[in-house]
Amino acid sequence: MAVVLVDAGGTNIGSVRYALQRLGVDAELTADAALIRAADKVILPGVGAAGPGMARLHELGLVELMRSLTQPVLGVCLGMQLLCRRSEEAEVDCLGLIPAHVQRFVEAPGMRVPHMGWNQLRVRKPHPLLSGLSEKDWAYFVHSYAVPVGDYTLVTADYGGEFSAVIAHDNFYGMQFHPERSAEVGAKLLKNFLVL
Amino acid sequence: MLSRRIIPCLDVRDGKVVKGVRFRDHVVMGEIVDLAMRYRDEGADELVFYDITASPQERSVDRAWVERVARVIDIPFCVAGGIRNVEQARSVLHAGADKISVNSPALERPGLIDELAAAFGVQCVVVGIDSLRDDDGIWRVRQYTGDPSRTQALARSTLDWMCEVQQRGAGEIVLNCMGSDGVRQGYDLEQLEVARAVCQVPLIASGGAGLPEHFRDAFADADVDGALAASVFHSGAIAIPALKSYLRKQGIEVRL
Numbered sequence: 001m002a003v004v005l006v007d008a009g010g011t012n013i014g015s016v017r018y019a020l021q022r023l024g025v026d027a028e029l030t031a032d033a034a035l036i037r038a039a040d041k042v043i044l045p046g047v048g049a050a051g052p053g054m055a056r057l058h059e060l061g062l063v064e065l066m067r068s069l070t071q072p073v074l075g076v077c078l079g080m081q082l083l084c085r086r087s088e089e090a091e092v093d094c095l096g097l098i099p100a101h102v103q104r105f106v107e108a109p110g111m112r113v114p115h116m117g118w119n120q121l122r123v124r125k126p127h128p129l130l131s132g133l134s135e136k137d138w139a140y141f142v143h144s145y146a147v148p149v150g151d152y153t154l155v156t157a158d159y160g161g162e163f164s165a166v167i168a169h170d171n172f173y174g175m176q177f178h179p180e181r182s183a184e185v186g187a188k189l190l191k192n193f194l195v196l
Numbered sequence: 197m198l199s200r201r202i203i204p205c206l207d208v209r210d211g212k213v214v215k216g217v218r219f220r221d222h223v224v225m226g227e228i229v230d231l232a233m234r235y236r237d238e239g240a241d242e243l244v245f246y247d248i249t250a251s252p253q254e255r256s257v258d259r260a261w262v263e264r265v266a267r268v269i270d271i272p273f274c275v276a277g278g279i280r281n282v283e284q285a286r287s288v289l290h291a292g293a294d295k296i297s298v299n300s301p302a303l304e305r306p307g308l309i310d311e312l313a314a315a316f317g318v319q320c321v322v323v324g325i326d327s328l329r330d331d332d333g334i335w336r337v338r339q340y341t342g343d344p345s346r347t348q349a350l351a352r353s354t355l356d357w358m359c360e361v362q363q364r365g366a367g368e369i370v371l372n373c374m375g376s377d378g379v380r381q382g383y384d385l386e387q388l389e390v391a392r393a394v395c396q397v398p399l400i401a402s403g404g405a406g407l408p409e410h411f412r413d414a415f416a417d418a419d420v421d422g423a424l425a426a427s428v429f430h431s432g433a434i435a436i437p438a439l440k441s442y443l444r445k446q447g448i449e450v451r452l
Contacts, residue, residue: 013290014263014266014289014290014291014292015266015292015294018266018267018268018292019270021267022270048315048316048317048320049314049317052315078317107396110419112395112396112397112398112399112421113396113397114318114319114367114368114397114398115198116319116367116368116398116421117198117199117200117201117241117242117398117421117422118198118199118201118241118451119197119198119199120197120199138199138451140241140271140272141198142272142294142295142319142320142367143319144317144318144319144367158197159198178272178294180270181270181271181272181294182270182271183236183270183271184270186270187270
């Protein structure tokens with residue numbers, strides 16, 4: 001099985017790659033359109049900001065390619081936000097593959113931004129991607145922007161209200177937390193994605 | 197609900213984990229990867245690695261061990277030590293670290309924080325602050341604390357610096373209360389409470405953990421997001437699973 005990691009300049013590329021290696025999959029890191037198109041699974045990692053993230057995809061000429069993919073595509077953290085329509089972060093247009101608008105968390109007493117740490121997952125819709133996931137499993141989040149709950153939401157977490165932790169629309173999937181840094185739970189979810 | 201984080205801190209010197217008392221007299225505690233895996237297996241929420249000699253020696257972190265850790269570990273980890281510019285930070289993050297922490301170099305050149313936040317987003321940027329109360333009762337920042345012969349007292353008050361680093365783009369602050377560090381008499385709750393009041397980003401307590409009660413106090417009284425400790429974990433005086441079940445019984449949300 002060919003799995004590629006889209007090299008869009010995200011800084012968690014190394015850790016996602018190692019997490020896949022621990023599952024026995026050697027994923028190639030590439031910005032090559034032909035390799036991405038031919039892959040069985042495509043992962044768009046990314047830690048950073050939406051503006052530079054989209055700018056990098058434009059620079060690499062990958063925007064239309066990403067939109068045309070028909071195999072399972074997984075966006076992680078910022079990668080998930082880039083799959084959405086638009087982000088409040090720098091008011092940037094994203095890939096538009098999942099009908100959601102990314103919004104900033106609003107600071108409140110006792111609610112620090114970024115949302116950083118382990119939070120509990122709540123399954124809203126069953127899906128093969130979530131196979132073996134139990135209620136109250138924990139995942140590791142680090143983000144200041146979040147996707148509101150919508151029809152595309154499979155899993156939520158609560159931080160001053162519920163937001164989307166896992167989303168899906170057609171062949172596009174997103175995880176707001178870092179599966180590569182979420183211990184056994186994260187490994188399970190990555191494994192599920194690989195067999196979709 | 198977001199859990200409170202238990203964070204073992206591994207001070208790294210010449211590729212080994214070491215621990216000193218009040219930042220002095222370092223003894224070797226073990227191999228980096230072995231200790232990292234032990235804490236991961238015990239349920240640590242995150243790890244912090246400080247290359248304590250990098251900043252005083254004016255060199256950056258050795259990325260080889262960062263990569264070794266990143267390959268085996270599946271919980272987040274932060275790396276600190278002499279990161280002076282965006283390129284050095286990028287190298288550490290690309291090697292697999294989730295966050296980078298800056299301390300002395302940010303005091304030398306505060307604009308570094310803005311540059312790191314712009315390049316990687318605030319969520320990657322941790323600012324470590326070493327703080328000590330002076331005779332006039334004011335907490336002030338210390339620099340180059342990894343090397344006692346070079347440690348400097350600065351004129352900057354800790355609270356002013358905390359405000360400034362947040363404006364510049366710190367996504368998290370680790371407040372190392374040097375007066376309580378290494379002596380296991382509890383975190384400096386007084387200082388942490390004052391710091392909490394001006395800290396809108398996650399705040400991590402550091403320095404002084406000796407008993408499970410100290411962790412409870414830091415979470416319950418000072419409302420910190422995470423508590424960092426080294427010697428009590430390295431020595432086995434506190435086991436993380438027992439600590440977490442104690443905290444859960446005390447009504448503190450932890451990941452079990």
